Amino acid sequence: MPEDICRVCGANAEKYNYGVISCNSCRNFFTNYQEEFLKKCRELYLLDKTRPIVLDQDDRKIMMKIRCTYYGDCDINVITRRKCDGCRLKKCLDVGMKLKTKSEVNEEDDRLKREKNYFVSLEMLENVVREQDELPALSQEILSLHQKLMDEQSKSSQTGSFPSPSSSSFGSQINPIHPIYDQLVGSLQLEIPTESGFR
Amino acid sequence: MPEDICRVCGANAEKYNYGVISCNSCRNFFTNYQEEFLKKCRELYLLDKTRPIVLDQDDRKIMMKIRCTYYGDCDINVITRRKCDGCRLKKCLDVGMKLKTKSEVNEEDDRLKREKNYFVSLEMLENVVREQDELPALSQEILSLHQKLMDEQSKSSQTGSFPSPSSSSFGSQINPIHPIYDQLVGSLQLEIPTESGFR
DNA sequence: TCGGTACAGAATGTACTA
DNA sequence: ATAGTACATTCTGTACCG
Ligand SMILES: [Zn+2]
Ligand SMILES: [Zn+2]
Ligand SMILES: [Zn+2]
Ligand SMILES: [Zn+2]
Numbered sequence: 001m002p003e004d005i006c007r008v009c010g011a012n013a014e015k016y017n018y019g020v021i022s023c024n025s026c027r028n029f030f031t032n033y034q035e036e037f038l039k040k041c042r043e044l045y046l047l048d049k050t051r052p053i054v055l056d057q058d059d060r061k062i063m064m065k066i067r068c069t070y071y072g073d074c075d076i077n078v079i080t081r082r083k084c085d086g087c088r089l090k091k092c093l094d095v096g097m098k099l100k101t102k103s104e105v106n107e108e109d110d111r112l113k114r115e116k117n118y119f120v121s122l123e124m125l126e127n128v129v130r131e132q133d134e135l136p137a138l139s140q141e142i143l144s145l146h147q148k149l150m151d152e153q154s155k156s157s158q159t160g161s162f163p164s165p166s167s168s169s170f171g172s173q174i175n176p177i178h179p180i181y182d183q184l185v186g187s188l189q190l191e192i193p194t195e196s197g198f199r
Numbered sequence: 200m201p202e203d204i205c206r207v208c209g210a211n212a213e214k215y216n217y218g219v220i221s222c223n224s225c226r227n228f229f230t231n232y233q234e235e236f237l238k239k240c241r242e243l244y245l246l247d248k249t250r251p252i253v254l255d256q257d258d259r260k261i262m263m264k265i266r267c268t269y270y271g272d273c274d275i276n277v278i279t280r281r282k283c284d285g286c287r288l289k290k291c292l293d294v295g296m297k298l299k300t301k302s303e304v305n306e307e308d309d310r311l312k313r314e315k316n317y318f319v320s321l322e323m324l325e326n327v328v329r330e331q332d333e334l335p336a337l338s339q340e341i342l343s344l345h346q347k348l349m350d351e352q353s354k355s356s357q358t359g360s361f362p363s364p365s366s367s368s369f370g371s372q373i374n375p376i377h378p379i380y381d382q383l384v385g386s387l388q389l390e391i392p393t394e395s396g397f398r
Numbered sequence: 399t400c401g402g403t404a405c406a407g408a409a410t411g412t413a414c415t416a
Numbered sequence: 417a418t419a420g421t422a423c424a425t426t427c428t429g430t431a432c433c434g
Contacts, residue, residue, distance in 0.1 A: 011346070015418065025411050031420080032409085069279045070269065077342055080268045082410075083282050143276055147210070214400065224429050230402080231427085281428075 007095040008088065009081040018097040026081070030092045033085075064146070069138055090130055206294040207287065208280040217296040225280070229291045232284075263345070268337055289329055 006013040006023035017027035068074060068086035076084075076091045205212040205222035216226035267273060267285035275283075275290045 010342070017418070023411095024413095027419085028411060029409095064278055069282060070273075074269075077337075078346055079263055079337065079342060083268060138276075138278065143209070143278060147277055216400070222429095223431090226401085227429060228427095 008091050008097075009076050009078050011078045018092075020092075020095050020097050022092075022095075022097070026088075026092065029081075029088060030097055033089055033092075067138075093130060207290050207296075208275055208277050210277045217291075219291075219295050221291075221294075221296070225287075225291065228280075228287060229296050232288055232291075266337075292329060 004013050004021050005011065006026055007020050008022055008026040011023040011025065013021050013023040015021070017024075018030055022030075066086050066089065068084050068090075070084065070087075072087065072090075074080065074084040074087035076088050081088055203212050203220050204210065205225055206219050207221055207225040210222040210224065212220050212222040214220070216223075217229055221229075265285050265288060267283050267289075269283065269286075271286065271289075273279065273283040273286035275287050280287050
C-alpha cells in the first residue's frame with residue numbers, strides 16, 4: 001500500500017478520488033460540493049432570458065461560501081483546509097479533481113436547454129471558483145446589503161409572504177438582485193444566450 | 200429597543216453580553232471559549248515545576264484552534280467571523296468582553312496554587328490570544344510534526360497503550376513536547392514560578 | 399436585563415457498502 | 417479500487433429559562 005499525501009491538503013492519503021490522490025476529508029468535501037453546491041450553483045447560473053435572476057437566501061449563502069474572503073490564494077493544508085471553502089474547492093479543481101458525474105450533469109443541462117431554453121456550461125461554473133483571486137474585496141456596502149437582504153427575507157418568510165422586489169426596501173432605488181450578484185461573482189462574464197440560446 | 204450593532208462582528212445586536220453590545224452568535228462563541236477553551240487552556244498552562252508539560256491530542260487541537268493561520272489581523276464581520284477563531288476571540292477581548300466568572304476562575308486558580316503549587320494567571324492566557332499577530336507563521340515543519348504527533352497518538356490510543364516520550368519516534372531525537380509548544384504559543388513568555396510559585 | 403442551558407442545523411470527517 | 421452512503425462528531429447560532 002503506497003503511502004502518499006493528499007494533493008489538496010497534504011494529509012496522509014492512499015487512494016485516488018475523482019482522479020487525484022487525496023484524503024477522505026477532501027474527497028468528502030468535494031463530494032458535498034459536487035452534490036450540493038455545484039448543483040445549486042448550476043441552478044443559480046441558469047439564465048432565462050425572460051426572467052430576472054432571483055437570489056433567495058440559500059443562493060446568497062452559497063455565493064458567500066464559495067468566495068474567498070481573503071485574497072484568493074489561501075494556503076491549503078491539513079490545518080487550514082477548513083478555513084476557506086473557496087480556495088479549497090479551487091485547489092481541488094486545480095489539482096485535477098473531476099466530477100465523476102460530468103456526463104450526467106451535461107445530460108441534465110441538455111434537457112434544460114431543450115425544455116427551458118436555459119443556458120449553462122459546467123466550465124462557466126468552475127471558472128467562478130477558479131478565479132477567486134480576481135474577485136473584488138468584500139466591501140462594507142456588500143456586507144450591509146447582504147445582511148439587510150438576509151434579514152428581510154427571514155422576516156418575510158416568518159410572515160409567510162414572499163418578498164416581491166417592490167416590497168423590498170431596495171425596490172424603488174436599486175434592483176435588489178444584480179448589484180450584489182455582480183459583485184459576488186466578480187469577473188465572471190455571464191453569457192446571455194442569443195436567439196435559441198445554444199452554441 | 201435600541202437597534203445597535205455587534206462590536207465584534209457588526210451583526211444586529213440589542214443587548215450587552217459580557218459587558219459589550221454584541222450579537223447572540225458572538226456571545227455564544229465567547230461562552231464556549233470561556234467554558235471549554237479557557238478552562239482547557241488554563242490546565243494547559245498550569246506549570247508544575249516537577250512535571251514536564253505534556254500536550255495530548257486535545258491540547259494540540261486547541262492550540263491550533265486559537266491560533267490565527269493567516270496574519271493575526273483577520274477582519275471579523277458577519278461573513279468572516281467563522282473563518283478565524285483566533286482573531287474572533289482576540290476581537291472579543293479587544294472590544295472589552297470580560298469573563299463573568301473571572302472571580303470563580305481566580306478562586307480555582309488559588310486552590311490549585313495552594314494544593315498543587317501550580318501557577319497561572321488569566322492575563323497570561325488572554326495574552327496568548329491577544330498576540331495573534333506576533334506568532335510565527337505555521338511552517339511546514341510544524342505542520343508535519345503536528346500531524347505526526349496526532350497520528351501517533353491516535354494509533355496508540357487505539358491499542359490502548361499510553362504513549363510515553365520514549366516510545367515516540369521523536370523520543371530519542373527531540374523532546375516531543377516543547378518544540379511544537381514553543382512555536383505554537385509563540386511570543387508567550389512562560390513564567391516559571393520560583394520557590395513557592397506565587398507572586 | 400443578561401448569563402446559562404438546551405436544542406436544532408450545518409459542516410466536517412470516518413466507516414461501511416457495493 | 418473507488419464512488420456512494422450512513423453515521424458520529426463538532427461547530428454554530430437561536431430559543432428558552434431563571
Ligand atoms: Zn486532503
Ligand atoms: Zn481563500
Ligand atoms: Zn457578533
Ligand atoms: Zn486570523
